[in-house]
Amino acid sequence: MTLSGRHVLLGVSGGIASYKTCMLARRFIEAGAAVDVVMTASAAQFVRPTTFEALIGRPVLTSLWERDRALAHISLSREPGLVVVAPATANLLARVAQGIADDLLTALLLARTGPVLVAPAMNDMMFAHPATGRNLELVENRGWSIIGPESGPLAEGSSDLPGRMSEPDAIFVAAERLLRQADSRLAGRRVLVTAGPTRELLDPIRVITNRSSGRMGFALARAAYARGADVTLIAGPTALAPPIGPDVMRVESTADLAEAVGNALPETDVLLMAAAPADYRPAAPESTKRRRSDGAIAVELHPSVDVLETTRSRRKGGSIAVGFAYETEHGIARARAKLERKGLDLVVLNLDEEGSGAEVETNRVTLVSADAAQELPLLPKSDAAERILDAVERLL
Numbered sequence: 001m002t003l004s005g006r007h008v009l010l011g012v013s014g015g016i017a018s019y020k021t022c023m024l025a026r027r028f029i030e031a032g033a034a035v036d037v038v039m040t041a042s043a044a045q046f047v048r049p050t051t052f053e054a055l056i057g058r059p060v061l062t063s064l065w066e067r068d069r070a071l072a073h074i075s076l077s078r079e080p081g082l083v084v085v086a087p088a089t090a091n092l093l094a095r096v097a098q099g100i101a102d103d104l105l106t107a108l109l110l111a112r113t114g115p116v117l118v119a120p121a122m123n124d125m126m127f128a129h130p131a132t133g134r135n136l137e138l139v140e141n142r143g144w145s146i147i148g149p150e151s152g153p154l155a156e157g158s159s160d161l162p163g164r165m166s167e168p169d170a171i172f173v174a175a176e177r178l179l180r181q182a183d184s185r186l187a188g189r190r191v192l193v194t195a196g197p198t199r200e201l202l203d204p205i206r207v208i209t210n211r212s213s214g215r216m217g218f219a220l221a222r223a224a225y226a227r228g229a230d231v232t233l234i235a236g237p238t239a240l241a242p243p244i245g246p247d248v249m250r251v252e253s254t255a256d257l258a259e260a261v262g263n264a265l266p267e268t269d270v271l272l273m274a275a276a277p278a279d280y281r282p283a284a285p286e287s288t289k290r291r292r293s294d295g296a297i298a299v300e301l302h303p304s305v306d307v308l309e310t311t312r313s314r315r316k317g318g319s320i321a322v323g324f325a326y327e328t329e330h331g332i333a334r335a336r337a338k339l340e341r342k343g344l345d346l347v348v349l350n351l352d353e354e355g356s357g358a359e360v361e362t363n364r365v366t367l368v369s370a371d372a373a374q375e376l377p378l379l380p381k382s383d384a385a386e387r388i389l390d391a392v393e394r395l396l
């Protein structure tokens with residue numbers, strides 16, 4: 001419920017993509033926001049207001065002339081933390097660019113001084129028209145944020161040119177960031193997150209790796225981006241879809257990870273080392289595939305490079321470094337030893353128990369600092385990520 005206590009106004013204009021705005025309304029409700037919907041008369045030709053009313057649990061407003069809300073355009077311009085216009089038609093952009101206020105949505109947008117996020121959606125030729133380009137530039141120069149449009153399938157066929165509205169998930173992520181960055185100490189900071197396992201080649205096809213799924217690191221990257229940070233995510237091999245927002249770099253081995261982290265560190269304000277690097281690598285990987293018929297084999301393993309240790313000297317002064325530890329015994333003592341040995345500000349200790357740790361959606365972690373150990377309950381990894389970032393913000 002990352003948006004509980006927040007108020008979002010969704011402005012819907014008359015484009016075919018308005019059916020996707022129903023999904024967007026649902027995302028805001030699921031995140032705990034209070035949502036108002038204002039539709040243009042054309043939008044109501046595409047999706048009936050009843051659909052939105054059922055989703056948001058409030059009346060949808062479509063007219064300036066509601067008897068019981070005579071000044072709705074003024075109150076609705078002031079109250080929401082964010083106004084999201086999705087889809088924004090070519091016509092709506094033209095009206096707001098010129099300061100026309102001939103219906104409830106354009107009137108409230110003219111009175112609006114707070115943040116506005118606009119998601120244009122239209123036929124690719126309409127978007128390519130210089131008039132639309134100029135109108136978009138005008139509203140952008142006034143400080144409104146624009147997301148999309150994307151190229152890809154349109155209602156009338158596929159196009160390589162932009163026109164298609166950004167997906168509801170992407171609009172949600174941009175909106176959440178606009179809402180949350182105002183009161184986060186992570187806003188504008190550079191956050192580096194590592195995630196997932198690494199793997200070391202035994203031969204051209206076989207690897208040594210571990211059970212890390214990357215979920216915890218991906219959740220941290222997503223949450224830090226939502227708080228307004230500039231996030232780089234360095235991820236080992238994982239099948240998870242990367243989060244929307246962060247810059248994503250892929251690495252394979254522990255040595256690749258150490259190199260990528262070392263290169264990014266001089267710019268990094270907060271380092272979150274959630275990856276589980278392979279601790280061992282074969283001393284001499286085979287250049288050809290081993291065959292079973294060759295019989296039993298013994299593989300000599302050498303410790304791989306210690307990423308935190310080798311990159312320590314490149315950390316920016318005043319930056320915060322958070323390590324992660326998975327222990328099967330002596331958890332807190334080992335986490336604290338790691339904290340001291342590696343010069344960390346916090347160690348997130350994963351407990352080895354049912355429902356927590358690698359490959360599952362939930363985690364029970366203890367936040368270990370020099371003088372405290374805060375045990376958190378079993379939480380979805382997205383919630384654990386928020387709690388870890390709360391602790392990081394306290395350190396900042």
Ligand SMILES: Cc1cc2nc3c(=O)[nH]c(=O)nc-3n(C[C@H](O)[C@H](O)[C@H](O)COP(=O)(O)O)c2cc1C
Pocket residue numbers: 012013014015016017040041042043088089090091092121122123126
């Ligand atoms: C089937 C259909 C689909 C349309 N899709 C779009 C669209 O995706 N984007 C757009 O800018 N206009 C679209 N239009 C045109 C707008 O509905 C029209 O310009 C209208 O005046 C917009 O009014 P509004 O901006 O007040 O909502 C579409 C019209 C029709 C009939």
